[in-house]
Amino acid sequence: MEERKDISRRNFLKIFGSGIVTTGVMLYGCSSPKENSKDKSEENNTNLGDVPTDKMTYRINPTTKDKVSILGYGCMRWPAKENAKDDENPIDQEEVNKLVDYALAHGVNYFDTAPVYMRGYSEKSTGIALKRHPRDKYYIATKMSNFSDPSFENSVKLYKQSFKELQVDYIDYYLLHAIGGGSDCIQTLHDRFIDNGLINYLLKEREAGRIRNLGFSFHGDVKAFDYLLAMDVKWDFVQIQLNYLDWIKPLGANIDAKYLYSELRKKNIPAVIMEPLLGGRLATLNEHIVKSLKEKRPEDSNAAWAFRFAGSPEGVLTVLSGMTFMEHLQDNIRTYSPLEPVSDEEKELLNKTAIELLQYPLVSCTNCEYCMPCPYGLNIPGIFKHYNKCVNEGNVSESAKDENYAKARRAFLIGYDRSVPKLRQASHCIGCNKCVSLCPQKIDIPEELHRIDEYVEKIKQNKL
Structure with a gap:
């Protein structure tokens, strides 16, 4: 065995x-x-x-x-x-x-x-x-x-x-x-x-x-x-x-x-x-x-x-x-x-x-986990899962002026910390690109992670 x-x-x-x-x-x-x-x-x-x-x-x-x-x-x-x-x-x-x-x-x-x-x-x-x-x-x-x-x-x-x-x-x-x-x-x-x-x-x-x-x-x-x-x-x-x-x-x-x-x-x-x-x-x-x-x-x-x-x-x-x-x-x-x-x-x-x-900015991740383990410890599928979930539930805002912005901001940030430990979140991606060739969906994973991290930082600082 x-x-x-x-x-x-x-x-x-x-x-x-x-x-x-x-x-x-x-x-x-x-x-x-x-x-x-x-x-x-x-x-x-x-x-x-x-x-x-x-x-x-x-x-x-x-x-x-x-x-x-x-x-x-x-x-x-x-x-x-x-x-x-x-x-x-x-x-x-x-x-x-x-x-x-x-x-x-x-x-x-x-x-x-x-x-x-x-x-x-x-x-x-x-x-x-x-x-x-x-x-x-x-x-x-x-x-x-x-x-x-x-x-x-x-x-x-x-x-x-x-x-x-x-x-x-x-x-x-x-x-x-x-x-x-x-x-x-x-x-x-x-x-x-x-x-x-x-x-x-x-x-x-x-x-x-x-x-x-x-x-x-x-x-x-x-x-x-x-x-x-x-x-x-x-x-x-x-x-x-x-x-x-x-x-x-x-x-x-x-x-x-x-x-x-x-x-x-x-x-x-x-x-x-x-x-x-x-x-x-x-x-x-x-x-x-x-x-x-x-x-x-x-x-x-x-x-x-x-x-x-x-x-x-x-x-x-x-x-x-x-x-x-x-x-x-x-x-x-x-x-x-x-x-x-x-x-x-x-x-x-x-x-x-x-x-x-198709009007929603979903990441085309199917959670196959072929990209894992990330050499820098990121939970790549978990990050994409949380982001897609929030998109589906209407908790990704285009602007701080959106009617439900405060509720969506809270749901995204709290859910993110609960579902993905801070040390495994998108902010820790260094763009090594080792995951890209492994993805059967051909996602530019670092680019998507950086996009999500940028969104997170903006709503954290209320600068959306």
């Missing part, structure tokens, strides 16, 4: 940082885990009868005929133990087991993980939880995360390690992880997968049945996406970012979701969807922005609207959600049991909502 830790931590953390998200509420809200986990889970446990057990929507994989739940479980944000030390497994295995048991009992059968998630322990924890159930009741997806050492020997070692961690003798869905990164995305693609002979090796593994479906996840430069689709390789599925905001206007470096989806449809390649909530921003929206959505479907959460949109297109195999808490899992099960596809009228409402959202 020490061998696994060496692979996951020593090599991968150079690229991915801690990989642990202790605030899984990023996907649904901005309160702390302490506010959400125990109390809300107990409250929801009294209403389990409201969650259907036999109405989940499924999609059929055209290659293997797998019957895949439209709701997929993203294992990047498993519940974490409080105060876990940096050199230990941070995952609360008992809570993971409960969530996996509940998901399977309510029709969820697709679980997506990677060697680098949760400090390198996600595969192990996912394997422990799923091993307690019959192998034919679930599909496992994991990835080739050979960022720090793309040599053939290391990549194969990493591949074989996934089988041990997951406790399986075949992997249902195997992905080339995070295609599109690097200063030269095509050269990076060749280095990681082509020139080292790795794709040929994985194709042979598919022929042998140890990989049942082979695909890739895409983040970044669309040239890499187009390059892989043009190769003489049969891709069984592709994982893309799709949500109703990126559908009309991609934020930052996000590639137009409509283009990605349409290219996959041309080739009849099933799409696995990530970021349906765009890092949680589509779940925590200002009331005036979602007024028309609430009037149309008063009982639906903001998240439900986003998940219905992501799951509606033909050819979507499953939609991933990193569900840290039981209430998140329950809400998504309700949304997809069964899925009611968005109507043309509802698409128009979401389009108007997206246009209004």
Whole structure:
């Protein structure tokens, strides 16, 4: 097991940082885990009868005929133990087991993980939880995360390690992880997968049945996406970012979701969807922005609207959600049991909502934590999370003359100090730029941090 830790931590953390998200509420809200986990889970446990057990929507994989739940479980944000030390497994295995048991009992059968998630322990924890159930009741997806050492020997070692961690003798869905990164995305693609002979090796593994479906996840430069689709390789599925905001206007470096989806449809390649909530921003929206959505479907959460949109297109195999808490899992099960596809009228409402959202200066951070750890100790995702939360709640003012300026100023400053310790705030960024190349959204992180810090200083001094 020490061998696994060496692979996951020593090599991968150079690229991915801690990989642990202790605030899984990023996907649904901005309160702390302490506010959400125990109390809300107990409250929801009294209403389990409201969650259907036999109405989940499924999609059929055209290659293997797998019957895949439209709701997929993203294992990047498993519940974490409080105060876990940096050199230990941070995952609360008992809570993971409960969530996996509940998901399977309510029709969820697709679980997506990677060697680098949760400090390198996600595969192990996912394997422990799923091993307690019959192998034919679930599909496992994991990835080739050979960022720090793309040599053939290391990549194969990493591949074989996934089988041990997951406790399986075949992997249902195997992905080339995070295609599109690097200063030269095509050269990076060749280095990681082509020139080292790795794709040929994985194709042979598919022929042998140890990989049942082979695909890739895409983040970044669309040239890499187009390059892989043009190769003489049969891709069984592709994982893309799709949500109703990126559908009309991609934020930052996000590639137009409509283009990605349409290219996959041309080739009849099933799409696995990530970021349906765009890092949680589509779940925590200002009331005036979602007024028309609430009037149309008063009982639906903001998240439900986003998940219905992501799951509606033909050819979507499953939609991933990193569900840290039981209430998140329950809400998504309700949304997809069964899925009611968005109507043309509802698409128009979401389009108007997206246009209004684009008027706000949000940072296009999805909380992937690939930028972490910051060598100077900044909590980069935490800073962006607080800023985006305040934008959504109307607590970022343009001028001290704004009607609610005093209230917004107080909410921003107090919330900032509570959510991000002072020594980890934006003021400590020196602009080293080490984080920029790691960001799959291609955010100019130092520039955004300096912009936020400038805003903080202005409202502190009442000079806005």
